[in-house]
Amino acid sequence: MTDDESPGLGLDLPAQPLEKSAAASPYRVLARKYRPQSFAELIGQDAMVRTLGNAIASGRIAHAFLLTGVRGVGKTSTARLVAKALNCIGPDGKGGPTIDPCGVCEPCRAIAEGRHIDVTEMDAASHTGVDDVREIIEAVRYSAVSARFKIYIIDEVHMLSKNAFNALLKTLEEPPAHVKFLFATTEVNKVPVTVLSRCQRFDLRRIPAEALVEHFRRIAEIEQVDIEPDALSLVARAAEGSARDGLSLLDQAIAHGAGVVTADAVRDMLGLADRGRIRRLLSLLLSGDAAGSLAELDEARTLGIEPTALLRGLMEQTHAATRTKAGGSADPLASAEERAASEELAGSLGWGQLHRLWQMLLKGLSDVAAAPDPNEAAAMVLLRIIHAAELPDPATVIARLQAGGETGAVSVPAARAAPPPAPRAAAAPAPVAPAPEPEPAEDPAPASFVALVDLIERRGKAIRASQLRREVGLIRYAPPELVLKPLQPLGPNFTRELTDDIRAALDARWTVTLGDGEAEPSLQAQEKMAEERAREAILAEPGVAAVFAAYPGTTLESVSSKDANHA
Structure with missing residues (x-):
């Protein structure tokens, strides 16, 4: 048996003749080679598989299905599996619709090879017009040639024009009993509600990272590739819930490592900073070491690490520490060293410091993305964080002012809590x-x-x-x-x-x-002048001046009418 005739291969390429040598067969990427051939191989979509299984077992099969979800989670593969499940006749030719198609009967093999006459797959991105839909409307009147159901799979259905959708509505609402429609789309919000109401909708979820890791590990074993567990975790994270994206990255990583895939090689391939570098940079930032932080940034630039990747790594570390401090479950893909680092950071930083660090990194990420020179912007972000680390938190400043600390200023809360003096109240207009x-x-x-x-x-x-x-x-x-x-x-x-x-x-x-x-002056002008006088009076208060001295760059955004009336 050649490689192309082995089970578990893609649906896009027909089986090759036995006499054709494996060396002459074109290479097929992992994303196509390991398309799921049964619902048992479809990972991360257990709820949908259970619903479809119950519907098929009870005979409550809808006439139209809409499959939606992000890229690479199995929408088109699921549509083809449903087509096989509805038309499977079993090895003996006497079976009925089943959630576990045999894969050996003629309908199963023909659908898998893309040559079944009663299963039509159309790409709506290249067939958007009403004439394409009219061909379907004309064809549904005729019974299936050899299958149990005539099935139409329309991929990226949201690309159909408005007129095409309108032309399809009546047929979609009351199709012949032998016709089933299977729609797939990544942008369900662009599908008219009149179409949605006529379909049974399934939202395919992002595949969990731990499920992707296990899936990629099995594939690596079949492909006889030696890959480190940390490398699998990196690929799974980068896939963002998409099996196809992850398999494409895994394919690239195998080629990059010449059959041996290490975590460092995957980081280099993805342009990521290693976790040790992130922890080292974060430690330098929190200790206020500006020179060391800039040197670490320059070294990362020399290694080809993007500033945005560096900031994202700092954000991931901050988020992990915050979750740990809140008692949340740790990332199952994180190593023991990473979990220990998160616990140490969570114990050394307060809630206010963690939240402030997150907000500054988030703002810095947008600054780097918009800056003409991302490296310069990243350096300014790091220096801003170091400067903010030297500032006391608001609770410390208030406590120091209340105790009459170094600033010797009047306590801001005490000034706000005390009733206004009688002369000031009498002077109110x-x-x-x-x-x-x-x-x-x-x-x-x-x-x-x-x-x-x-x-x-x-x-x-x-x-x-x-x-x-x-x-x-x-x-x-x-x-x-x-x-x-x-x-x-x-x-x-x-x-x-x-x-x-x-x-x-x-x-x-x-x-x-x-x-x-x-x-x-007009009453409106008088109100503005009163607000300005109130602003000047507030800024002149010793307690407010102390706060402004503790937080350089602070501004007074607005003055309430109550403050203006008592100015």
């Missing part, structure tokens, strides 16, 4: 001080122009109140007389409309006129 809402009958004339505007707003005239705050300045407020200066163009009926609004709010007749004399 009366117009903006909160007061109970006056009853119009008892106090028909508000005490100030600000109170009048507030009253108009409470009476349901929010637009008018906004106009009074932004577009006019007060010249004279002497109830029942009001003289305003326009700061922006007003409507021709402004004074009459405002008079009516005041009469509705106060049940009194007022005289409203517009003048051109000296006027106060």
Whole structure:
């Protein structure tokens, strides 16, 4: 038996004649050579296999299936396996649909070799038009030639045009009993909901890294390749849950190592930094050794390690330490040395330090990706982390201020907790001080122009109140007389409309006129000036100044209205 006739080979290449020598056969990559030929070989999708098995055993087989998931998790392979399961007739030719197709009957072999006349596989990326769908619609009217079911497998179905989807809807909703549709897509969000509602959907999961490691180990044994366990772990991590991606990387690693695959060779191939280098760099950062950190970065650059890979390694180490500190389960692929390093780091750093380190690395990763020179950006990220490591955490600063520590500054929490002194409270401007809402009958004339505007707003005239705050300045407020200066163009009926609004709010007749004399700034401008005065007063407080001195580069983002009113 030649290599091409052995079990467990791909579905993309028909079997070769016996007289053809193995040396003349073209090399087939591992991703095709080890396509699953049965549901038992499909790794990481146990829930879907169990559901399909129960459906086939009970005869509750849907007329359309939609398989979705990331690349390389087995969508197309599953569709072909379903086609074999539905059309298998068993070795004796008398079997029915089964979750364990025999693989030896004529339908099984023909489907595996891609030559079955009743199983049509179409790539929607290259057949996107409505004419391609019309061919399917015309063909479904005819019974299967030799199989139990006529099956249509449409890969990357989301690539079909809108008209093609619309043309398929009626047939997809009520197909003939002998027709089954199997759709596969990586972008299910692009499939119309009208199509989704007519299909039985299966979401194929990312394959766990430990399952990929075991899968790759078995393949390495079959291929007679000597591969280190750490190298398998690196390939499984880099695969990100995709069996096809992992097998492609494994194929590359075997070629890279000439039949012997080591962890160092895989790191070189993937451009990764080794774990020891990551731990060494992280130790230098936390100890504040700027020169040593930059030297480590330069050495990594010389070895061809990308700055982004270096920062990702630091993030992985920080994440592992944080999970360890939180009591989470350790990475099953991590070595004993890596787990010990995570425990040591978790014990030496507090929660605040771990979170701050993670955020700075995350921000640094985006900076490196956007920078013209990634190596320069990476150096600045490392120096930023070293600088931040020298700063005390907020709890330490507050405790030092409360105890009257080195800064000798007034405690910020004490200043915030203590009631404001009486003179400061008395100095608060009366117009903006909160007061109970006056009853119009008892106090028909508000005490100030600000109170009048507030009253108009409470009476349901929010637009008018906004106009009074932004577009006019007060010249004279002497109830029942009001003289305003326009700061922006007003409507021709402004004074009459405002008079009516005041009469509705106060049940009194007022005289409203517009003048051109000296006027106060608008109420909006006054509020901004009050906020600026409050900002200056807050920045002048000794406790705040001490915090700013402890954290260089800190800024005061905003001032609340309460602070502005008491400024």
